[in-house]
Amino acid sequence: MTSSLSSLNASESSAPTSPAPSSIHGGPSSSSKVDRLRPQDRRSGPSGYRFSTTCATVDDPNHKDQYGASSTPIYMSATFKGLPGAEFDYSRSGNPTRSMLQHHLCQLQNCRYSFAVSSGMACLDVITRVLKPGERIIAGDDLYGGTNRLLTYLATHGGIQTDHVDTTDAEKVEQMLQTRATEHSLGQCGPIKMVLLETPTNPLLKICDLERCARAAKLYAPDAIVVVDNTMMSPYLMRPLELGVDVVYDSGTKYLSGHHDLMAGVIACDREDVGQQIAFTVNSIGNALTPMDSFLLLRGIKTLAVRMDRQQSTALLVASYLTSLGFKVNYPGLASHPGKEIHDAQASGPGAVLSFETGDKELSEGIVGATRLWGISVSFGCVNSLISMPCLMSHASIDPKVRAARRLPEDLIRLCVGIEDSRDLIEDLESALLKAGAIRRRRSSIPDGTLVSPSGIITSDQSISKLVDGMDKNKIETRGGDDEDGRLTKRPPLPASSLVVSAPGKVILFGEHAVVHGVTAIAASVALRCYAHVQPRDDDKVSITLPDLGIEHAWSIDSLPWGKVKTNDVATPAESLDEELHKAIETSVGNIVADDTARSHAASVAFLYLYMTLADRSSPNRGQSFVIRSALPIGAGLGSSAALSTCLASSLLYTHGHLPLPTADSSVAPASQTLINAYAFLSEKVMHGNPSGVDNSVATHGGALAFTRPNAARNALVKSEMASLKSSFGSVRFLLTDTKVPRDTKTLVAGVGARLKADPAGVGKTLDEIQHISDRAKDIFLSQQPAGSGEKGREAKLEGLSKLIVENHELLQTLGVSHESLEVVRRTTAERGLATKLTGAGGGGCAVTLLPDEMPKADVESLRAALEKNGFKCYETEVGGGGVAVLLDQSRNEESKEWFGKLPGSELASRLDGTAWSTA
Ligand SMILES: Nc1ncnc2c1ncn2[C@@H]1O[C@H](COP(=O)(O)OP(=O)(O)O)[C@@H](O)[C@H]1O
Numbered sequence: 001m002t003s004s005l006s007s008l009n010a011s012e013s014s015a016p017t018s019p020a021p022s023s024i025h026g027g028p029s030s031s032s033k034v035d036r037l038r039p040q041d042r043r044s045g046p047s048g049y050r051f052s053t054t055c056a057t058v059d060d061p062n063h064k065d066q067y068g069a070s071s072t073p074i075y076m077s078a079t080f081k082g083l084p085g086a087e088f089d090y091s092r093s094g095n096p097t098r099s100m101l102q103h104h105l106c107q108l109q110n111c112r113y114s115f116a117v118s119s120g121m122a123c124l125d126v127i128t129r130v131l132k133p134g135e136r137i138i139a140g141d142d143l144y145g146g147t148n149r150l151l152t153y154l155a156t157h158g159g160i161q162t163d164h165v166d167t168t169d170a171e172k173v174e175q176m177l178q179t180r181a182t183e184h185s186l187g188q189c190g191p192i193k194m195v196l197l198e199t200p201t202n203p204l205l206k207i208c209d210l211e212r213c214a215r216a217a218k219l220y221a222p223d224a225i226v227v228v229d230n231t232m233m234s235p236y237l238m239r240p241l242e243l244g245v246d247v248v249y250d251s252g253t254k255y256l257s258g259h260h261d262l263m264a265g266v267i268a269c270d271r272e273d274v275g276q277q278i279a280f281t282v283n284s285i286g287n288a289l290t291p292m293d294s295f296l297l298l299r300g301i302k303t304l305a306v307r308m309d310r311q312q313s314t315a316l317l318v319a320s321y322l323t324s325l326g327f328k329v330n331y332p333g334l335a336s337h338p339g340k341e342i343h344d345a346q347a348s349g350p351g352a353v354l355s356f357e358t359g360d361k362e363l364s365e366g367i368v369g370a371t372r373l374w375g376i377s378v379s380f381g382c383v384n385s386l387i388s389m390p391c392l393m394s395h396a397s398i399d400p401k402v403r404a405a406r407r408l409p410e411d412l413i414r415l416c417v418g419i420e421d422s423r424d425l426i427e428d429l430e431s432a433l434l435k436a437g438a439i440r441r442r443r444s445s446i447p448d449g450t451l452v453s454p455s456g457i458i459t460s461d462q463s464i465s466k467l468v469d470g471m472d473k474n475k476i477e478t479r480g481g482d483d484e485d486g487r488l489t490k491r492p493p494l495p496a497s498s499l500v501v502s503a504p505g506k507v508i509l510f511g512e513h514a515v516v517h518g519v520t521a522i523a524a525s526v527a528l529r530c531y532a533h534v535q536p537r538d539d540d541k542v543s544i545t546l547p548d549l550g551i552e553h554a555w556s557i558d559s560l561p562w563g564k565v566k567t568n569d570v571a572t573p574a575e576s577l578d579e580e581l582h583k584a585i586e587t588s589v590g591n592i593v594a595d596d597t598a599r600s601h602a603a604s605v606a607f608l609y610l611y612m613t614l615a616d617r618s619s620p621n622r623g624q625s626f627v628i629r630s631a632l633p634i635g636a637g638l639g640s641s642a643a644l645s646t647c648l649a650s651s652l653l654y655t656h657g658h659l660p661l662p663t664a665d666s667s668v669a670p671a672s673q674t675l676i677n678a679y680a681f682l683s684e685k686v687m688h689g690n691p692s693g694v695d696n697s698v699a700t701h702g703g704a705l706a707f708t709r710p711n712a713a714r715n716a717l718v719k720s721e722m723a724s725l726k727s728s729f730g731s732v733r734f735l736l737t738d739t740k741v742p743r744d745t746k747t748l749v750a751g752v753g754a755r756l757k758a759d760p761a762g763v764g765k766t767l768d769e770i771q772h773i774s775d776r777a778k779d780i781f782l783s784q785q786p787a788g789s790g791e792k793g794r795e796a797k798l799e800g801l802s803k804l805i806v807e808n809h810e811l812l813q814t815l816g817v818s819h820e821s822l823e824v825v826r827r828t829t830a831e832r833g834l835a836t837k838l839t840g841a842g843g844g845g846c847a848v849t850l851l852p853d854e855m856p857k858a859d860v861e862s863l864r865a866a867l868e869k870n871g872f873k874c875y876e877t878e879v880g881g882g883g884v885a886v887l888l889d890q891s892r893n894e895e896s897k898e899w900f901g902k903l904p905g906s907e908l909a910s911r912l913d914g915t916a917w918s919t920a
C-alpha cells in the first residue's frame with residue numbers, strides 16, 4: 001500500500017471521482033419545474049449534450065487514453081507504480097476504469113461525487129455508515145427485502161433503529177419526523193439522521209413525493225441526510241438530487257448495466273461533506289467496483305436510454321392488457337394509478353416494472369411457473385423480461401407477519417419488462433394465464449369469422465394493440481367468472497386503442513402540376529392541420545365520420561370485399577394501387593351509400609382501401625371508428641386530402657401495431673415517417689389518380705422541401721427526391737387567399753396530363769421553364785447571403801422570389817389551370833405591387849401572395865378586405881412547421897372524443913394544438 005493511502009483521511013482519499021466540480025455544473029439550473037419534468041431533455045456536463053447523447057458519449061477530457069482507445073480500457077491492475085502523490089496507486093482507492101465510470105455517472109446525474117461499489121446493497125451499507133449508534137432512520141414500509149434485512153441488522157448490531165412509515169403518504173413522514181424531533185428534544189430518543197425513500201416502491205409501485213419529504217426532513221431534522229434508492233427509475237427517468245435529496249443510489253445491476261451480467265451499485269451525491277464521508281468509507285471498507293465490472297457497467301450505461309424507452313413502452317402495453325382482463329395492476333403509467341400525478345411531476349416515465357394481484361397465491365405460483373419467455377428470477381432492469389413472486393423471492397426475507405402488516409399481498413406477481421417483442425411477451429403471459437386457469441376463453445362470444453388458433457393462443461402476427469383491445473370482451477374472462485355478459489365490458493383506456501393524430505396542409509410555392517411530370521416542386525407545410533380521432537367499436541363495424549362534410553358512414557366489416565385483399569407485408573408497402581381491390585371498394589361504397597357526395601365518396605374509398613390493407617380481418621378488435629376534422633379549407637389547394645391521407649395512414653399503422661407509438665420524449669421516428677408517407681401516398685392515389693407525392697410528403701415530414709418525382713424523360717431518379725430547404729434568410733410572409741371556387745385536383749391533374757400528351761413539345765417546354773423556376777427558387781432559399789449585404793441581400797432575394805412567382809403563374813395559365821377568381825386575386829394584389837400565383841391544383845382554390853417584410857399590418861388588412869369583398873377568405877400564414885403528429889396524452893385522447901366531432905375546426909385546432917404531441 002502506498003503512503004498516500006496509509007492515511008485514511010477523507011480529504012486525501014482518491015476515491016471521489018475525477019472531474020472538478022465546476023466542470024460538472026455546466027447544465028441548466030435544477031430549480032425550474034419545466035426542467036425537472038423532462039430530465040432527458042436537459043443538457044448536462046461540459047459538452048452540454050442531452051441525456052441519451054451523454055449516455056453514449058464516454059469522455060473525460062482530463063483522462064485521455066494514450067492510444068486514443070474508443071472504448072475505455074480495463075486497467076486490470078491492483079497497483080500503480082510511481083511516486084507518492086500520483087493519481088492512482090492502489091485499485092481499492094482508485095482505478096482508471098472505475099474513475100472513468102464515476103466521471104461518466106457524474107455527467108449523467110449532474111453531481112460532483114459518484115462512487116461505484118460492489119452492489120446496490122453495498123451502496124446502502126456505505127451510506128448507513130454515516131450514522132452512529134443511537135441515531136435513527138426513517139424508511140418506507142414497502143421496501144426491498146435486502147434493504148429491510150440490512151436495516152434490521154443495523155438495529156440489532158449497530159443500535160441504529162428504523163421507523164418504518166408509509167412514505168407514500170407524505171403526511172405520515174412529516175408526522176413521524178415531527179414526533180421523533182420532539183422526542184429527541186426531550187431526550188427520549190436519538191436524532192433522526194437519515195430519511196430513506198424509494199419511489200415507485202418495490203413491488204407495490206406506490207409513489208412517494210420526494211420533494212415534500214425532503215423538505216420536511218430539512219425542517220424537522222436538518223442534520224439528517226435524505227437518501228433515495230433510484231433503482232426503479234434510473235437517472236434517465238428521475239434525478240432526485242434535483243428535488244432536494246442529498247444522496248441517491250442505484251443498484252447498477254439493474255437498468256444501468258441492463259444485462260444481468262454484473263453486480264454493481266452506484267452512489268451520487270452533490271454535498272461535499274457527505275461526499276467526502278462516503279469516499280472515506282468506500283476506501284476504508286474496500287468495496288469499490290472492480291475494473292472489469294466498471295468496464296461492463298460503463299458499456300451498459302451507453303444504451304440506458306434506448307433500453308428504457310423500449311422496456312417502458314412494452315410495460316405500458318402489458319399493464320393495460322392485464323387491466324383489461326380485470327386484474328388489479330400496480331403501475332404508475334396507468335391513468336388509474338393513485339400516485340400518477342406526483343410521479344409524473346418528479347419523473348419522466350413510469351418505468352418498466354409492474355405488479356398485479358390474482359387473488360390467490362397458488363394461482364399466482366401457477367402463472368409464474370407456466371411462463372416460458374418470462375424468466376423466473378429476482379432482480380429487474382435486464383434486457384430479458386422477468387417474472388417473480390416477491391413474497392417467495394425478493395421479499396422472502398421479510399417476516400410474513402411484517403409483510404401482512406405492510407399489506408404486501410402474498411399473491412402479488414411482479415413483472416419486469418425487457419426488450420423482447422411485446423407481442424411475444426403478451427402471448428407468453430396469456431398462455432401462462434390460460435394454463436394456470438387465471439383466465440379462460442369465452443368461446444361462445446367469439447364473433448363469427450374470428451380466427452382463433454387451435455392452440456387457443458393468438459397467433460403472433462396479430463398486432464399487440466388488437467390483441468390487447470380484444471381480450472376482455474371477445475375471448476377471455478377472469479377465473480371464477482361465469483359467462484355473464486358484460487362482466488368485463490368496462491375497459492380501461494388502452495394505449496393504442498384510442499388515438500388522436502394530425503398532419504399539416506401545404507402550400508406549393510413553385511412547380512405544381514409540373515411536379516407530376518418529374519419537375520421539381522418547392523413546397524412547405526402550413527400551420528393549418530387535419531386531425532383524426534380513432535376509437536374501438538364493439539359492434540363489428542368500421543366507420544368514418546366526416547363532420548366537415550356532414551357525413552358518417554359505417555360498414556359491417558364482413559360486408560367488405562375481403563376476398564380481394566392480397567396478403568401483404570405491411571413493412572414493404574406497394575408502390576401502386578391494387579386496382580382490383582380499389583374497384584371492389586368503389587363498388588361496395590357506391591352500393592352502400594348511393595347518395596354519397598363525390599367528396600365524401602373519395603375520402604371513404606381511400607379510407608377503406610387503407611383500412612383493408614392495414615387492419616387484420618381476423619382480429620377481434622377490427623371494429624374501429626374514425627372521426628376526421630380539418631382546420632384546412634377542403635379542396636382549396638392547401639393539401640387537405642394529403643393531410644387526411646397522412647392522418648388515416650398514421651392512425652391505422654399505429655392502432656394496428658405496425659408502428660411503435662412515439663414516447664413522450666421522442667419525435668415520430670424517421671422510419672415511421674417513411675412508412676406513413678408510403679401509405680398516405682396510396683390513399684392520395686385513390687383520391688387523385690396520378691398525384692406526384694409532394695403533398696403527402698410535406699404532410700408527413702413537415703418543413704419545406706424541394707421535391708422531385710422520378711420521371712424517365714426528365715431525371716435519372718429511381719425514387720422521389722426530397723431535399724429539405726432551410727432558408728438562409730429567415731421566414732417569409734405569405735397571404736393565402738381561398739377563392740372558395742370548388743375544383744377537383746384529379747380532373748385538373750388529368751387535364752394537364754392530356755395537354756402534355758397532345759402537345760409534348762409545347763407543354764414539355766413549359767415544364768422545362770418551370771423546372772428552371774424551381775431551380776432558381778431553390779438557389780435563393782439555400783444561398784448564403786453575401787457578407788455585409790444585410791437588408792439589401794434579403795430584399796434582393798425576396799424580389800427574386802416575387803419575379804419567379806409571377807413567371808410561374810403565367811406558365812400555369814398556359815397549362816389551363818388558372819381561373820377567373822384566381823385572376824381577380826392576382827390583379828388585386830398586383831395593383832399593390834405584390835406577386836401572386838395559384839397554389840396547388842388551381843381551377844379555383846387558393847392563391848399565394850408574397851408579402852414584403854415592411855408591409856404594414858394596416859395595408860395587409862386593407863388588402864385582405866379588398867379580397868374578402870369578393871367572397872374570398874384570406875389567411876396570413878407561416879410556412880415550414882412540423883409534419884405528422886401523435887397526441888401523447890392518453891387521457892386527452894379519451895376526453896377529446898366528446899368534442900372532437902362537434903367544435904368548429906379552428907376551435908378544435910386551438911384546443912388540441914396546445915397539448916403534448918410527438919411530431920415528425
Ligand atoms: N376534413 C375532411 N373531411 C372529409 N374529406 C376530406 C377532408 N379533408 C380532405 N378531404 C378529402 O380530400 C378532398 C380534397 O382534396 P383536393 O381536391 O386535392 O384538395 P386539397 O388541395 O384540399 O387537398 C375532398 O374532396 C375530400 O375527399
Ligand SMILES: C[C@@](O)(CCOP(=O)(O)O)CC(=O)O
Pocket residue numbers: 508511512513514515516636637638639640641690691692693694695745749839840841842845
Ligand atoms: C397539382 C398538384 O401538383 C398539387 C395538388 O395540390 P392540391 O390537391 O390542390 O392541394 C398535384 C400533385 O402534385 O399531385
